[in-house]
Amino acid sequence: MGLIQRAIEREGVPTVSLTLLRGLTLRVKPPRAFFLRFPFGGTFGPPSNRQIQRHVILDVLSGLTSIDEPGTIVELPHVWPEEKKPAS
Amino acid sequence: MSSAESREERNARVQRYLEELVAAEGIPWAPLTKPLARCRLGFVSTAGIYQVGQPPFDASNPQGDWSYREIPKDTPASELRIAHAHYDHTNAEKDINVVFPIERLRELEAEGVFAELASPFYCFTGFIPDPRPLVETTAKEVAAKIRAAEVDAVLLSPG
Numbered sequence: 001m002g003l004i005q006r007a008i009e010r011e012g013v014p015t016v017s018l019t020l021l022r023g024l025t026l027r028v029k030p031p032r033a034f035f036l037r038f039p040f041g042g043t044f045g046p047p048s049n050r051q052i053q054r055h056v057i058l059d060v061l062s063g064l065t066s067i068d069e070p071g072t073i074v075e076l077p078h079v080w081p082e083e084k085k086p087a088s
Numbered sequence: 089m090s091s092a093e094s095r096e097e098r099n100a101r102v103q104r105y106l107e108e109l110v111a112a113e114g115i116p117w118a119p120l121t122k123p124l125a126r127c128r129l130g131f132v133s134t135a136g137i138y139q140v141g142q143p144p145f146d147a148s149n150p151q152g153d154w155s156y157r158e159i160p161k162d163t164p165a166s167e168l169r170i171a172h173a174h175y176d177h178t179n180a181e182k183d184i185n186v187v188f189p190i191e192r193l194r195e196l197e198a199e200g201v202f203a204e205l206a207s208p209f210y211c212f213t214g215f216i217p218d219p220r221p222l223v224e225t226t227a228k229e230v231a232a233k234i235r236a237a238e239v240d241a242v243l244l245s246p247g
Contacts, residue, residue, distance in 0.1 A: 001134040003109075003219055004212065005244045007227040008132070009116035011235040017244035027106050029115050030244075041175035043135070043245050044192070047183035053192045057243070058201070061124060064241050070115035 002028030016063040018043060018056065025073055032067040034060045036076045046081060098217055105219060120241055127240035129197075130206040131161075132230065135180070135187040135247035136172025136213035139163055144171035145213040153213050154222035156230055161207035165191055174215045175247045187247050206239045214247045 002025055005015045009031050016032040019025040020040060025033050036056065038045065045052030059076055067074065093101070120127070136145050138157045146153040159168070168184045170177050180187040188211070197205045210230045216222050234242060 001132075001212075001214065001244055001246050003223050004132055004134070004227045004230065005242075006113070006116050007223065007231040008130075008234055008242050008244075009118050010113070011231040012118045013130070013231075013235055013239055013242055014118045014120045015242045015244060018246070020246060027103065027110075029110050031115055031117050039176070041177060041187065041247060042179050043187050043247065044185060044189045047179045047186050050185075050192070053185055053189055054196070057189060057192055057196065060243060060245075061129075061201070064120045064124060070117045 002030040002033070005030040005033075014064055016060055016067070018060050019073070022073060022075075029071045031070050031072075032063045033073045034063060034076050035073050036078060038078070038080050042080065045078065049081070052078060052081075102217070102219060109223070122240060124202050124241070125200060127202045128204045128206045128238065129193075129202040130234050130237075130239040130242040131193060131209040132211070132234075132242055132244045133188050133209065133247075134212045134214040135175075135245070136170055137168050137184070137188045137211045138171060140167045140169060144169065147171045147173035147213060147215070150217070152216040152218060154216055154226050155212075156226055157211045158208035159190075159211055161190070161194070161205045161209060163190065170247075172213050172215070172247050180247075187245075189245075202241075206234070206237055210234075
């Protein structure tokens with residue numbers, strides 16, 4: 001994904017990405033990225049959790065203006081919610 | 089690429105390729121020149137999403153699949169499918185927005201967070217053991233289409 005991001009930025013269009021693989025992103029060096037500790041297949045947050053999904057998008061978009069150093073990777077604080085267990 | 093290549097050899101080859109690419113190109117940089125609320129926002133995903141009626145990605149090909157699908161921004165979420173062998177689809181099958189937040193993006197567009205979503209969205213699949221064909225063909229092609237469509241900024245996300 002970072003390689004596609006680099007190609008778009010090289011065309012003169014600003015980009016920002018979300019990554020779950022910080023090590024790979026460090027090597028690919030896209031211009032602006034946010035790292036999130038969510039499981040693979042859970043990129044934007046849990047199913048039907050509109051609030052988290054929305055916050056993640058808004059946080060990542062904020063990087064278009066807040067990041068001014070090429071190659072920056074910012075860690076987001078979101079935590080995958082624990083499954084609610086039925087009371088026993 | 090030899091079919092007898094081990095995982096270690098493949099990782100080392102990809103690592104060398106990335107190092108050479110970054111050394112040659114540096115880190116590309118294009119500053120945002122207007123407020124987000126006035127931007128046409130593009131969306132590019134590598135979650136292996138395709139629309140019913142489009143050919144799925146070839147998730148089983150050991151060479152990877154560097155093709156892409158164009159997904160109109162008004163596509164109903166119920167018409168999206170996943171072809172990606174390298175992540176657990178359980179959550180995305182309950183709610184496609186988990187990996188491809190098409191409904192969240194339309195809501196933010198309606199709220200005016202950005203001026204407009206560019207259409208189509210572009211979707212690749214994530215497992216690409218040889219990055220060279222992607223870099224030399226389809227990534228370039230999609231980047232040129234995005235530029236030609238006068239997109240102001242692009243959000244990218246993985247599967």
